Amino acid sequence: MFDFLGDYDILGAFWTTIQLAVLSAVGSLIWGTILAGMRVSPVPIMRGFGTAYVNVVRNTPLTVIIFFCSIGLSSTLAFNLAPENSPTFIIDNGFRLAVLGFVAYTSTFVCESLRSGINTVPVGQAEAARALGLSFSQVLRIIVLPQAFRSVIAPLASVLIALIKNTTVASVIGVAEASLLMAEMIENESDAIILVFSVFALGFVLLTLPVGLLLGWVAKKVAVKR
Amino acid sequence: MSGAPSVLYDAPGPKAKARNIIYTVIFGAILVLIAYLVIAQLAEKNQLAGEKWTPFIESGTWVTFLLPGLGYTLLIAGLSIVIALPVGAIFGIARLSDHKWIRTVAGVIVEFFRAIPVLILMIFANEFYSEYTDVDSDNRVLFAAVTGLVLYNASVLAEVVRAGILSLPKGQTEAASALGLRKTQTMTNVLLPQAVAAMLPAIVSQLVVILKDTALAGGALSVPDLLRQANVISGNFGNTIPTYIVIGVIYVVLNFILTSFASWLQKKMARRKKTPKGTQPLIDAPSQITTTTQAGAAGTGGGI
Numbered sequence: 001m002f003d004f005l006g007d008y009d010i011l012g013a014f015w016t017t018i019q020l021a022v023l024s025a026v027g028s029l030i031w032g033t034i035l036a037g038m039r040v041s042p043v044p045i046m047r048g049f050g051t052a053y054v055n056v057v058r059n060t061p062l063t064v065i066i067f068f069c070s071i072g073l074s075s076t077l078a079f080n081l082a083p084e085n086s087p088t089f090i091i092d093n094g095f096r097l098a099v100l101g102f103v104a105y106t107s108t109f110v111c112e113s114l115r116s117g118i119n120t121v122p123v124g125q126a127e128a129a130r131a132l133g134l135s136f137s138q139v140l141r142i143i144v145l146p147q148a149f150r151s152v153i154a155p156l157a158s159v160l161i162a163l164i165k166n167t168t169v170a171s172v173i174g175v176a177e178a179s180l181l182m183a184e185m186i187e188n189e190s191d192a193i194i195l196v197f198s199v200f201a202l203g204f205v206l207l208t209l210p211v212g213l214l215l216g217w218v219a220k221k222v223a224v225k226r
Numbered sequence: 227m228s229g230a231p232s233v234l235y236d237a238p239g240p241k242a243k244a245r246n247i248i249y250t251v252i253f254g255a256i257l258v259l260i261a262y263l264v265i266a267q268l269a270e271k272n273q274l275a276g277e278k279w280t281p282f283i284e285s286g287t288w289v290t291f292l293l294p295g296l297g298y299t300l301l302i303a304g305l306s307i308v309i310a311l312p313v314g315a316i317f318g319i320a321r322l323s324d325h326k327w328i329r330t331v332a333g334v335i336v337e338f339f340r341a342i343p344v345l346i347l348m349i350f351a352n353e354f355y356s357e358y359t360d361v362d363s364d365n366r367v368l369f370a371a372v373t374g375l376v377l378y379n380a381s382v383l384a385e386v387v388r389a390g391i392l393s394l395p396k397g398q399t400e401a402a403s404a405l406g407l408r409k410t411q412t413m414t415n416v417l418l419p420q421a422v423a424a425m426l427p428a429i430v431s432q433l434v435v436i437l438k439d440t441a442l443a444g445g446a447l448s449v450p451d452l453l454r455q456a457n458v459i460s461g462n463f464g465n466t467i468p469t470y471i472v473i474g475v476i477y478v479v480l481n482f483i484l485t486s487f488a489s490w491l492q493k494k495m496a497r498r499k500k501t502p503k504g505t506q507p508l509i510d511a512p513s514q515i516t517t518t519t520q521a522g523a524a525g526t527g528g529g530i
Binding site (some may be wrong): 040042043044045046049055056058059060061062063064066067068071072075076077078079115118119121123126127130135136139140144161165166168169171172178179182183186187190193194197200201204205208209 | 254273341343437438440446453456480485
């Protein structure tokens with residue numbers, strides 16, 4: 001009863017899921033840190049932009065954002081992320097637009113986690129740094145953010161796990177990742193839907209569980225002892 | 227935090243003020259440039275034309291598409307939360323049971339449904355209902371959407387409730403048993419009410435997650451929710467961008483109200499407890515999102 005599983009490229013689909021997750025995670029970490037920097041900066045317009053961006057994007061459903069990236073940006077506004085004459089245009093473009101959407105969305109959660117991490121740094125640290133004559137960007141880069149990062153590994157792990165699960169949303173714009181393949185398989189093999197579901201559920205458990213355990217261990221390891 | 231606007235930087239002197247003005251101008255210029263490029267592109271693709279926007283000031287569009295869609299979205303979210311809350315509470319309590327097998331079974335179920343994406347739960351539930359039950363297809367997608375949302379969110383809420391109960395002082399249980407209350411009575415009359423009160427902000431933020439996830443059902447199962455109606459409207463009027471902006475605003479307003487309510491609740495709770503000396507925060511406390519993790523539920527990506 002298991003032989004039909006070999007007819008489908010399950011590993012390939014999960015590989016796309018992993019690629020989506022890794023690229024989006026790196027992007028969100030960078031953009032989220034920049035947003036957090038803006039939100040605590042002394043320049044009011046940057047604070048305003050950061051706050052507005054986070055509040056708007058965080059409260060929009062991810063599905064709406066992904067649809068907007070595909071239908072709005074690509075189909076309507078002709079904003080594409082792959083060369084239009086390339087033979088793999090549709091695949092590449094969909095994949096990159098999905099990553100763009102995930103980064104835009106997930107970075108708001110990275111930003112908020114980081115801000116709560118900044119709060120775990122004792123006031124004296126920032127005061128001492130200022131007393132030494134460090135500027136705002138130096139205080140943030142050298143003193144506050146390194147300590148903040150170490151204390152938010154656990155919340156960031158939650159964000160990463162949520163991101164891995166959220167990559168399934170890319171299937172609504174046709175990116176060939178795990179959930180799209182599952183929808184196809186469950187349609188074709190209607191007598192084995194529980195088996196198909198179990199295989200994909202197991203795949204996601206295998207992706208998310210080690211990430212949680214590993215980063216939980218890292219979080220304990222690097223926690224700032226106070 | 228008194229005096230200077232933040233402990234992260236000094237109150238600006240003349241030099242810093244001048245520098246801040248330069249930064250403001252540069253950053254403002256970048257924003258204006260981006261806005262210009264976006265608007266130019268919108269205009270080129272004819273998305274700014276008046277007739278693309280007029281559907282949204284006509285009552286017909288609202289009565290035919292947007293309000294039914296919004297109603298459907300709220301129906302899915304409402305059903306899900308009404309079912310998920312009690313189920314979540316039961317599983318949260320079951321994970322704290324004195325009987326090992328109950329603890330283990332509840333733990334495995336909760337961890338399993340938290341680890342897998344809502345979308346594949348919905349797709350599976352939809353196919354499962356079509357294969358093994360004879361619900362008609364309109365109700366089937368609704369049931370599938372609610373099933374997926376309930377399974378996932380009940381598991382998250384179970385962790386929230388469990389963390390809430392664990393955060394209560396041990397004296398509560400001891401005092402209850404000294405009064406001769408049974409285990410069930412202790413749980414329902416003493417622990418659960420306090421845990422739910424303490425976890426209210428986290429529960430309200432979970433509402434936001436449910437509301438946002440309803441859009442998954444519109445995207446993947448084609449239930450006639452707000453997102454699906456957006457596709458219908460933009461198909462009718464050829465106004466993709468205006469439609470997405472309008473439904474985006476509706477979602478954002480709904481969720482922003484809930485998020486603000488959650489942070490208000492959290493601040494209200496925090497004021498009740500005295501903050502120990504020397505732990506005042508560097509910046510204004512960011513809103514909710516990490517509540518669950520902070521409360522000790524080993525985080526498996528609850529609140530997004």
